[in-house]
Structures are given as structure tokens and as C-alpha cells.
Amino acid sequence: MLNISKDNQVLIAPGKYSSITAVAIKPHYKTLNRIIIGFLIFLVACLFLPWTQNISGSGAVTTLKPDHRPQTVHNAIAGRIEKWYVQEGDYVNKGDTILFISEIKEDYLDPNLVGNTKEQVDAKKMAVESYGNKVTSLEVQAKSLNTERQLKLQQAQNKIKQAHLKIKSDSMDLEAIKTQLRIAQTQFNRSVALNKEGLKPLTDVEQKRLKLQEAEAYIITQENKLLSSKNELINAKVEINRITAEYAEKISKSESDKFTALSTQYDTKAQVNKLQNQHTNYSIRNGLYYITAPQSGYVNRALLAGIGETIKEGTAIVSIMPAGYDIAVETYVDPIDLPLVHRGAKIRVWFDGWPRIVFSGWPGLSYGTYGGRVVAIENFISPNGKFRVLISPDGDAEKWPKELSIGAGAQSIALLQTVPVWYEIWRNLNGFPPDYYKPDVKDAKSKDKK
Numbered sequence: 342m343l344n345i346s347k348d349n350q351v352l353i354a355p356g357k358y359s360s361i362t363a364v365a366i367k368p369h370y371k372t373l374n375r376i377i378i379g380f381l382i383f384l385v386a387c388l389f390l391p392w393t394q395n396i397s398g399s400g401a402v403t404t405l406k407p408d409h410r411p412q413t414v415h416n417a418i419a420g421r422i423e424k425w426y427v428q429e430g431d432y433v434n435k436g437d438t439i440l441f442i443s444e445i446k447e448d449y450l451d452p453n454l455v456g457n458t459k460e461q462v463d464a465k466k467m468a469v470e471s472y473g474n475k476v477t478s479l480e481v482q483a484k485s486l487n488t489e490r491q492l493k494l495q496q497a498q499n500k501i502k503q504a505h506l507k508i509k510s511d512s513m514d515l516e517a518i519k520t521q522l523r524i525a526q527t528q529f530n531r532s533v534a535l536n537k538e539g540l541k542p543l544t545d546v547e548q549k550r551l552k553l554q555e556a557e558a559y560i561i562t563q564e565n566k567l568l569s570s571k572n573e574l575i576n577a578k579v580e581i582n583r584i585t586a587e588y589a590e591k592i593s594k595s596e597s598d599k600f601t602a603l604s605t606q607y608d609t610k611a612q613v614n615k616l617q618n619q620h621t622n623y624s625i626r627n628g629l630y631y632i633t634a635p636q637s638g639y640v641n642r643a644l645l646a647g648i649g650e651t652i653k654e655g656t657a658i659v660s661i662m663p664a665g666y667d668i669a670v671e672t673y674v675d676p677i678d679l680p681l682v683h684r685g686a687k688i689r690v691w692f693d694g695w696p697r698i699v700f701s702g703w704p705g706l707s708y709g710t711y712g713g714r715v716v717a718i719e720n721f722i723s724p725n726g727k728f729r730v731l732i733s734p735d736g737d738a739e740k741w742p743k744e745l746s747i748g749a750g751a752q753s754i755a756l757l758q759t760v761p762v763w764y765e766i767w768r769n770l771n772g773f774p775p776d777y778y779k780p781d782v783k784d785a786k787s788k789d790k791k
Contacts, residue, residue, distance in 0.1 A: 388763035396681055396755040398730065400672035402692065402745050405716070405733050409666030411641060411747065413657040414439060417629045421445050422650045429643055432664070433634040440632040440658055445651060455627060458620040465613040472606035479599035483592055490588035497581040504574035511567040518563045522556040529553045638663040668734070668745055670713065672753040673727035679718070682755055688713040688732050693750035695742065712738025713753070 404410045420442030427439050444450055451457065529549040536543060641660040645652065652658075670690050674682060689710040691697040697709025712735035719729040732753060734741050760768075 388761065388766075390762050391759045392762045392765045395757055396674055396678040398672035398674045398727075398753045398755070400670055400729075400751050400753065402747055402749045402751055403669055403671045403731075404663075404747065405667035405669040405731070408636070409663050411660055411662045412635070413644065413660050414632060414635065415655050415657055416440075416442065416632055416652060417654065418442075418626060419445055419651070419653050420630065422645065422648055422652065424648070425643075427640050427643075427659070429640055431640045432638070433640060433661070434637045435634055437634045438631050439634055439640075442630055442632065442652070444630070449623070449626060455620065455623045458616060458623055462613060462616045462620055465609055465616055469606055469609045469613060472602050472609060475602045476599055476606065479595050479602060483595045483599065486588055486592045486595060490584065490592070493584045493588070494581060497577055497584055500577040500580065501574060504570060504577050507570040508567065508574060511563065511570045515560065515563045515567055518556065518560045522553070522560055525549070525553040525556040632658055634661060636661070636663055637665070662747065666747075668741060668747075669716070670732040670751045670753060672730050672732060672751065673723060673725060674730055674755075675727055676722065678755075679728045681757060682715060682718055682730055684715050684718065686715045686755055687735065688715060688753050688755050690732060690751055690753045692742070692745060692752075710754075711735075711741050715755075 422440065423443050424441045425439075426437070426441070427433060433439065529552070532545050532549040536545070638661040641662050643659050644657045645659075672688075672690075690713050691710045695709055713732040714735050715730055716733045717731040719731075721728075723729050730753075
């Protein structure tokens with residue numbers, strides 16, 4: 342058994358044995374110790390180096406404006422394919438014909454539909470003009486009736502005035518005759534008295550009696566004339582009422598015919614507007630048989646094939662890539678990083694297929710990255726669980742490659758605060774997000790204006 346108790350321990354001096362001394366004095370051990378100590382000092386120094394916090398994202402190349410993105414051309418009406426004017430890869434200008442289709446709906450099969458509708462419109466316009474002339478004629482007729490009524494009423498009123506004057510004249514004649522009757526009566530009485538006294542002959546009495554009888558007869562005649570004058574006054578008044586009622590009826594009938602003509606004219610105008618609408622729709626529909634390019638670009642893909650195929654409204658015909666577009670990058674960031682992204686913030690991007698060397702913490706040492714700025718941030722989460730950010734080229738940085746194609750993959754890094762390396766390591770070990778910061782709002786707004 343080994344005796345390893347404390348009482349029996351014996352210390353061995355290193356210098357006593359030559360092998361131990363030979364091993365301890367080797368020079369590479371000192372060099373190794375220096376390397377280890379220097380490496381440790383280097384690691385400690387690296388902990389205090391500046392590190393740029395960043396937010397990484399991935400996405401694809403797109404366009405800045407919606408109308409610059411690839412789009413599909415649709416037909417507005419149903420039809421049958423008759424002729425193709427383009428093929429895949431062709432360059433088309435805005436308004437160039439892509440496809441011609443023919444009509445399939447029975448309501449529009451008439452080849453002279455537009456011309457016939459135009460003739461109907463012209464006929465209805467002539468009807469409107471005729472009713473307008475009728476209305477004008479009825480208005481003239483109503484004015485004539487009003488003028489005639491005024492003249493008739495003036496004539497009747499003159500008759501009334503004449504009747505009043507005649508009644509007055511007859512009344513005066515009647516009073517004169519009554520006076521003559523009284524005189525004749527007095528003369529007759531005087532003649533009778535003088536005859537009794539023998540002063541007047543009987544013939545004189547007979548003459549006076551004859552004059553008295555004539556005066557009595559004439560007064561009856563004058564009373565009849567006065568009554569006739571009064572009847573003429575009544576008749577004149579009745580004539581005014583008759584004229585008023587007669588011309589009121591005539592004018593009312595003329596006004597009724599006028600309003601009937603106006604109603605028919607308005608109804609015809611409505612029919613004219615409806616026919617004009619149909620004529621315009623038919624004319625526009627004839628233009629829809631030719632499907633044209635909405636803007637200049639390249640035909641990427643024909644989505645239909647063959648001749649004689651029947652298509653419905655809104656069917657995709659071809660896909661066109663616009664010739665001129667402003668390139669951009671759409672990238673996606675995690676929800677935890679969204680509060681750190683702001684409009685106008687600087688972004689570094691690189692593209693698939695392009696050589697690059699990326700140091701995320703030291704952007705100055707990176708190669709193959711390009712500058713960009715945030716122009717839009719989507720406020721709704723995308724189906725992939727991230728938020729979409731749109732990046733445009735930074736005018737102050739290097740230009741993006743012209744050879745980039747829409748849909749190519751892209752990576753992005755949003756540059757944040759600069760912190761020591763040890764702080765970044767500590768943050769990642771604890772799972773903390775990057776430091777929150779607010780960018781220079783004035784600088785961002787000036788960039789947006791540019």
C-alpha cells in the first residue's frame with residue numbers, strides 16, 4: 342500500500358532532477374505564453390471596438406411605383422379570339438394592338454348597329470324639334486287668343502258704355518215727354534174751361550185733346566225704348582261673361598295642348614339621351630374588340646393560345662413588363678424590429694448573383710453593398726409573419742446595378758446606433774432588441790422631398 346498520509350509527505354526539489362530542469366527551460370513555452378497573453382489582450386481590446394447595431398431583412402427586387410410593375414392585360418368584353426398581333430418577347434408601345442376579338446352576344450351581332458342607332462337618334466331629335474315647333478305655335482295661338490279676348494272685352498265694355506248712355510238718353514227723353522204730357526194736360530184743361538165759358542171754340546178743345554193723346558202714346562213708346570236700352574245693358578254684361586268663359590276655355594285648351602306637347606317633347610328628349618347613350622356605348626364597344634397595350638413594355642407571357650377560343654370579361658390575356666421603371670427593394674423585418682425602422686432611414690442592400698463581402702457590424706469594411714433609404718413601411722403584417730418595408734436607391738450613395746431584374750433576391754441591413762462590441766454581445770446573450778432611437782426628422786423630410 343501507498344503511504345500517502347500527511348506525516349509521510351516528502352517535497353521534491355525541481356532542480357534535483359535534470360529531466361525536469363531540461364523541460365522547464367525550453368524557449369517555445371515562453372513564446373506560447375506570450376501568444377496566449379497577447380491574444381487575451383487582443384480579445385479584451387476587441388470588446389471595446391465600435392459595433393453598428395443593425396436590423397437584417399430579406400426580400401426581392403421590385404419597382405417603386407405600382408404602375409411600373411409587371412401587369413396583366415385583360416379584355417373588357419366577352420368575345421372570340423380572331424387574330425394575334427404580338428408574340429412573347431415583343432416590345433410594344435402604348436396603344437399597340439395585342440389581340441382582336443369578335444362579338445359573341447346576340448344583342449350586338451348587327452354589323453350596322455351603330456349606324457342604325459344613329460338614325461334612331463336623328464329621328465328622335467327631329468321629333469323633339471317638331472314638338473318644339475308645336476309648343477311655339479301653341480304659345481302664339483295662346484297670345485292671339487289673349488289679344489282677341491282683350492279686344493272682345495273692350496268691345497263688350499264699349500257696348501255697356503253705349504247702353505248706359507242710351508239709357509241715360511232715353512231717361513231724359515222720357516222726362517221730356519212727361520213734361521210735354523203735363524203741358525198737354527194743362528192746355529187741354531184750360532181749353533175745356535175756356536170752352537165752357539165760351540171763350541174757346543170746340544175745335545180748339547179737340548186739338549188739345551189730340552195733342553194730349555199723342556203725348557200719352559209717345560210716353561209709352563219712350564218707356565219701351567228705355568226698357569230696351571236697359572235690356573241691351575244686361576245683354577252687354579252677359580256678353581262679357583260669355584266672352585270671358587269662351588276665351589278662358591279656348592286658352593285653357595291651348596295651354597293644355599302646349600303642356601301635352603312639352604311633356605311629349607321632354608319624354609322624347611329622354612329617349613334621345615337614352616339612344617345617344619346606347620350609340621356611345623356601341624361605339625366604345627366596337628373599339629373594345631381591339632385589345633391594346635396600356636403602356637410601353639415587353640410581352641413576357643401570353644396567357645391564352647389559339648384562334649377561335651371564347652373568353653369571358655376580365656380574362657387575363659398577356660403579361661407585360663414596363664420598359665421604364667424606378668427600381669426598389671421590398672424587404673421584410675420581424676415585428677420586434679419594426680419600431681426601429683423609420684421613413685428616410687439608411688439601408689444597405691445587396692443582391693443575389695452579385696459578389697459581396699458583408700460585415701454587418703462594420704459596414705465600412707463591407708464590399709458589394711449598395712445604399713438605400715426607406716420610403717414606405719407597411720402597417721399590416723404580411724402572410725409570412727413579418728412587416729414589409731420598401732427601399733429606394735439612396736441618391737447620395739453609389740448607383741444600383743442597371744442589370745437588376747424584377748424579382749431577384751435581395752438582402753438588407755438597417756444601420757442603427759454604434760455601440761461597443763461587449764455591449765452587443767451582452768444584448769444578444771440577454772435577448773434584448775437593439776437600442777431604440779429616433780432619426781433626424783428634418784433630414785429625412787429633406788431626403789423625401791429630393
